[in-house]
Amino acid sequence: MSRSLPRVSLRPEDLAPLKVLVVDDNMNVMRLICDVLRASGVGQVEGAADGVRARDMITRWDPHIIFSDWNMPVMGGIELTRSIRRAAVTGDRRIPNPQAPVIIVTGHRSEADVEVARSAGVNEFVIKPFTPAALLSRIQLVLLKPRPFVVSADYIGPDRRRKLELSYNGPLRRSSDPxxxxxxxxxxxxxxxxxxxxxALRALIAARRRVDAETLKMTYRVMQHTSFRARQVRDSVVARASALLMEYADAMGGHEHCEAEVMEVHFAAIAKLLVIEPGQVDEAEEVLGQLQMVVRQKIARRRAA
Incomplete structure (x- = not known):
């Protein structure tokens, strides 16, 4: 299991030609994934509400990569994957590319679930709740580290000799973790x-032009991870700036009171802090102080309302 946030090194020219199909019966989740991918530079992104509709899209559109939810009515992600892989043997003309990478987006994370997905021919996992980098890192894996495609009597799919990686972006929890x-x-x-x-997060919010419930949840999760990772490397100013955004979100009491402009102030401040050298303490503290002033003012107005 990946225990740290994966680096995403794909260039815009790698993402622009891609056609990605997102399959999920939850329209909010589907739109969120689609918006993340579009905002990150993926050239063409389409959605389908279940596996049956996804198969129709695959026939007409021939996507390069498929993100699919595990549990859906009519046809879920595992059954969809099996139907795609079977075409390598049956020659089903409705499936132009039986080797198309399938990335399952799910809350399932047990070893038994992983084995079911491996046996079905799934390429990678993204575990909910996800972040933009979690989605993009799976694209990076299937593009930059493709696995040989295997067709045998008992298995059809990517070589299983490398374990499926669960895209986990939470805190380290083992006692042996540093x-x-x-x-x-x-x-x-x-x-x-x-x-x-x-x-990726800034692009998503800019594309959506607002902070909705799903976007706020993703932002909060990204800031949790950012704060944790910054503390791991003693980057206290970045950790404090991330904590300020979480403090603002908590104080607002819901996405309907969170302003996209204030979120952008946070993002801009963190972006500045990321390029300030560790020894430039005064400059970093000035950026942090200005951000803290904005947050305190917004929280005070919210409490007075």
Missing amino acids: TEVVDVAERAATRDTIGVELE
Whole structure:
């Protein structure tokens, strides 16, 4: 299991030609994934509400990559994957590419669930709740680290000799996990990863032109992870800035009171902090102080309303 936020190194020219199909019966989740992918630079993104409609889209559109929910009415993600892989043997003309990468988006994370997905021919997992980088890192894996396609008597799908990776972006929880990382290269890599996640989130909110419930949940989760990773590398100003955004979200009491402009102020401040050298304490504290002033003013107005 991946225990840290994956770095996303795909270039815009890698994403622009892609056609990605998103399959989910929850329209809010489908739209959210579609918006994340479009905002991140994926050229063409379409949605389908279940596996049957997805098969129709596959026939007409021939997507390069498929994101699918596990549980859906009519035909779920695992059954959809099996039907795609079977075409490698049956020659089903309705499935132009039986080898199309399938990424399952699900809350299932047990070893038994992983084995079911592996046996069906799934390429990768994204575990809910997800972040923009979690989705993009799965695209990175299937594009930059493709696995040989296997057709045998008992299995059809990508080579299973590499374990499916669960895209987990939460805090480290094992007692053996390190409490802090102080290596300069690790701090730089962490800042780079945070920057990728931040830009994807900013693009998503800009594309949606508002902060809805799903976007706020994703933002909160990204900030939780950003704060945690920053603390791991003793990047206290980035950790504090992330905590301020969570404090603002908590104080507002819901997405309907969160302003996209205020979120952008947070994102811009964190982006500045990410390029300030660790030794430039006064400059970092000035950025943080300005952000804190904005947050305190907004919280005070909300409480007075």
